[in-house]
Structures are given as structure tokens and as C-alpha cells.
Amino acid sequence: MEAPSPQPDLARNRLPTLFEVLSRRTLPPVDLFSFYIYMRDQQRSVDYLDFWLDVAQHMSLCRHYVRELRRSVMIGTPDLDRASSKRSSMILENMGDLEPRIAGPSMLATEKEKSQDAQLSNFLREDTHDSPHSGYAAMRPSPQFSNSHDITTDSNSPGHTVARSDIKASAEKILYTFLLPGAEREITLPGSITEDVTRAIEDEGRDDPEVFDVAKDYVFQAMERDAFPGFLRMKALGNSIPPTLVLRLIIGLLAIFGAFWTGFVLIFLDKSRATRCWVILPFTIGVYFLASYQYSLDPIIALLGYSEYTPFNFSRIREPYIRTLLAKRALMVLAVTVLVDAALCILFILVPGKRL
Structure with missing residues (x-):
């Protein structure tokens, strides 16, 4: 079953918030497309919005990957394969179903969402440290979940199996496109944030969503403070x-x-x-x-x-x-x-x- 697309709130009797716009719960002229045009043509800072969208896509990939993997482990994987990483297996089995949702800033997440995101990142860190020949590194979903129409996906998730290498490539792409000094579309962040993300990805080999949490929250607050009020004045x-x-x-x-x-x-x-x-x-x-x-x-x-x-x-x-x-x-x-x-x-x- 595919995840339903975000539904606009037609009963909203107020101006929308930035998170509602980013999560596609608004309609023109205050929808995400209009905000993208505004950031591109008026603010001249569309790279910040693209960074946010790429991080949200990365989160979606991670959830998609773990969701597929958990289903395979719980239904189609022999106990012998699961024994290759007992700690990862325990985290995966205790995680529960990952409900499709839009990635958002940490300050707006509920305690349940924060706990689930922490478990997701914890599992991906364990998975990164597993041997390349471990059951998780080489695993694919069982055949009954290989059809894209049978996979529960986030709104931005692809309709096919996500490989572990896809997640790593996504994290590196975000780093090399937006964060490294001299990057093609470098955004301005405090030096400590950039250094922490760079060290986590390049030195520690991490690619879990928590790597980008601080940078994502900083960009969200910057857009909310500097760009969004002008967008509402212009469009609302x-x-x-x-x-x-x-x-x-x-x-x-x-x-x-x-x-x-x-x-x-x-x-x-x-x-x-x-x-x-x-x-x-x-x-x-x-x-x-x-x-x-x-x-x-x-x-x-x-x-x-x-x-x-x-x-x-x-x-x-x-x-x-x-x-x-x-x-x-x-x-x-x-x-x-x-x-x-x-x-x-x-x-x-x-x-x-x-x-x-």
C-alpha cells in the first residue's frame, strides 16, 4: 500500500506555517512551488531550500530502506542470517513500524517521533559498522515486498528497493553540494556545524539522518526568520x-x-x-x-x-x-x-x- 500524499488542510482558518508549506500541506499561492519561486527570484537563496529538500529526501530514503529491511527480517529472513548482527537485529525488531511522515525540524517533532528517529539513526550507524559480508549489508527484501505497489513509501521515496549504497551516496551528495567550502551551491552555516557534519561523514563514515539534524534545524530557523514573513506578505x-x-x-x-x-x-x-x-x-x-x-x-x-x-x-x-x-x-x-x-x-x- 502506498502512503497517502500529504493532504492540504482546507479548514485552516489562519496563515500557514513554514513547516506546513514545506510538507506540502498548503495550496497556491502559499504552496511549496510558490515558496520555491520566491526563494529563487526574490530572496536569491534557493540553495537553502534545496538543502532542506535534499535532507528531507535523504530522511525518506533512510526510512524506506529500514522499513523494507525490517519487513524482510521479520518475515523472510532466516534466523541464521539475523544472527550476523544481534545488536542491529534487536534495534530493528524493537523499532516498530516506521509510519510515513514528512521530515521536519527537531523542535516540532513529538517525543514518539524523536525516539523513532533516534532508533533509526542508531540502527544505520550499527549497519554501517557491520562487515560488508554481513546479512544486512547484502540484504534485499523478500519477493513479496519487491513490487513497488506493495511497498509503503514516503511521499518522496522511490518506488523501488533502496540499497545501502544509495543512502551513503545521498549523504555525500548533500555534503559535497552544499556544505564543503567552495562547493557548487555552498550555503553559509556556522563553521562548527559544517565541521561536525564533514567529520561525521568523511571520517566516521556516517550517513544516518542525525548527521544533518543541527544543520537542518539551523536552515529551517533561518528561512522561518528571514524569508517566510516576506513570502506571506507577498502571497497572503x-x-x-x-x-x-x-x-x-x-x-x-x-x-x-x-x-x-x-x-x-x-x-x-x-x-x-x-x-x-x-x-x-x-x-x-x-x-x-x-x-x-x-x-x-x-x-x-x-x-x-x-x-x-x-x-x-x-x-x-x-x-x-x-x-x-x-x-x-x-x-x-x-x-x-x-x-x-x-x-x-x-x-x-x-x-x-x-x-x-
């Missing part, structure tokens, strides 16, 4: 992105300038009030675009139920709370726009004309 309180906001500012200023210039010209030429009604058009355009820039929200697009994720590309707002919140803000912005526009138009239309 607005529906536009900086490049198009700048364009709206330019259009708004040009329209307002044109409206004032036209209004004064018509007044000093002593044109009729009916003629001066033409200033409604540039004033409306200018006030609308300047209000959109000020609130980072295009009210008409918001009321239609769309949010911008890249320039002039829109996705439907599917998160219920966000949709309601943006609709309320859109009505407020429209009200401000109408009031300011009406005040300016009335002033320039009703003021007495005087030909110079």
Missing part, C-alpha cells in the same frame, strides 16, 4: 511581485502626471465641465495603479481569484483562507481607489475655469 496579503509592481508604479506616476497636466490645461483654457470630465480616465488609471503598488495587490485580479507567481503569469488562488483574505483586501483597495479618484476628479471638474 498581496498578489503581485516586485518586477510588475515597479511597472505599475511607473504607469501610475505617468497617468497621474498626465491627469494633472490635462486638468490644469483645461481649467486655464476655461473649458466646460463636460469637457473636463475626460480627466476621470487618467486619474482613475493613475490612482488604481498607484494603489496597487502601495498595497502590492491588484484588486480586480484578486477578486477574479488569481495571484501572480512570475511576471504576467498567474495561478488560481486555491487556499480558502488566503482567497477570503485577499478578497477583503481587494475590496478595501478598491474603496480607497474610488474615494481618492472621486476627490481628484471632483476638484478638477468643478473648480471654476479662468482663461489666462
